[in-house]
Amino acid sequence: METKGMIALITGASRGIGESIAIRLAAMGMQIVITGRDADKLEMLKDHIQKIAPKPHIIVADISAPDTPGRLIGETIQMFGGIDLLVNNAGYAISKSLEETDYHEWDHSMAVNARAPFFICKEAIPYLRESACATIINISSVVGRLGYVHQAAYAASKHALMGFSKVLAKEVQPLGIRVHTIAPGGVATDMVKTMRADIDESQLIQPEEIADIVEFFLRHRGNAMIDNIDVRRANGTPFA
Ligand SMILES: NC(=O)c1ccc[n+]([C@@H]2O[C@H](COP(=O)([O-])OP(=O)(O)OC[C@H]3O[C@@H](n4cnc5c(N)ncnc54)[C@H](OP(=O)(O)O)[C@@H]3O)[C@@H](O)[C@H]2O)c1
Incomplete structure (x- = not known):
């Protein structure tokens, strides 16, 4: 599929997997909106991208705030007049036993990893249904299916x-909107350093390999x- 000129919003683009996806989508000729809380990192990414592709639009926002989903989609529409691709990538993780996890950590995990993507999808659907190549990609995790100790929340x-x-994939299929999830194991980013410091860095998946899968979905x-x-991970334990 031709991707040049598509309009994409990527959450959690300031570093890690989201940054790699943003760079890839820009290299594929898309107009992109990049968001996260760290304004300096987003500015650095913008400087990098505008050397190779159209200038991205930055939105500095905390995704756990209830008004952020509406703001992200509203500003994207205002800036580019539509949206073709939404990548829900921003994520928060803590490594604690269930007994040690407090209410704030539980609520924040749910707010960032589940509630925000849910409502960003909801806000985006009225505009995505107007697109001929509408796509939502939600970045999940291996623990979206399995259970690892100290990762309950x-x-x-x-x-x-x-x-x-x-559910969403089936509800929006008649509208021509495709919904994909990607569920990685250990990827070489800041997050894995706090969650799985035990893994040898040389055996981690590279963020660019996740961007490869995003590109595959779109092409x-x-x-x-x-x-x-x-x-x-190609070298991970076969028992997990
Ligand atoms: N690394 C792995 O091993 C791994 C494995 C499986 C799945 N994943 C998933 O992959 C996605 C990306 O993770 P990563 O490894 O790239 O992690 P990362 O390096 O820690 O990056 C997390 C991103 O999410 C953003 N973010 C976090 N909390 C936010 C908030 N409250 N509001 C707005 N943005 C927020 C961060 O931006 P700011 O700091 O600028 O706010 C950052 O851009 C996550 O959904 C994660 O669960 C990662």
Whole structure:
């Protein structure tokens, strides 16, 4: 599929997987909106991207705030007049046993990883239905399906993301909107340093490899619909 000129919003674009996806989409000729809380990092990414592609639009926002989903989509429409691709990538994770996890950590995990993507999708649908190549990509995790010790709040929030994504994929299929999830294991970003410091860095998936999958979804819009891609480390334990 031709991707040049598509309009994309990527959450959590200030670093890690989101930054790699943003760079890839810009290189594919898209007009992109990048968002996160760290204004300096977003400005650095904008400087990098505008050397190779159209200037991205920055929105500095905390995705856990209830008014952020409406603001992200509203500003995207105001800036570019539509939206073709939404990548819900921003994520929050803590490594704590269930007994140690407090109310704030539970609520924040759910707000960032499940509630925000849910309502960003809801805000985007009226505009995505006008697009000929409408796509939503939700970045989940291996713990959207499995349970790892000390990841109860994170796993619960990613299971919630997977759950609503399955329903959404069917609800918006008649509107021509495709919904995909990507569920990676350890990727070489800041997050994995706090969650899985035990993994040898040389064995981590690279963020660019997740961007490869995003690109695949967009370039291959045929009759085969891929709901979810599980991505595990090539050198990880075969028992997980
Ligand atoms: N790394 C892994 O091993 C791994 C594995 C499976 C799934 N994932 C998932 O992949 C996605 C990206 O993670 P990553 O590894 O790239 O993590 P990361 O390096 O920690 O980046 C997280 C991103 O989310 C943004 N973010 C976090 N809280 C936010 C908030 N309250 N409001 C707005 N933005 C917020 C951060 O931006 P600011 O700091 O600028 O706010 C940052 O851009 C997440 O959904 C994560 O759960 C990661």
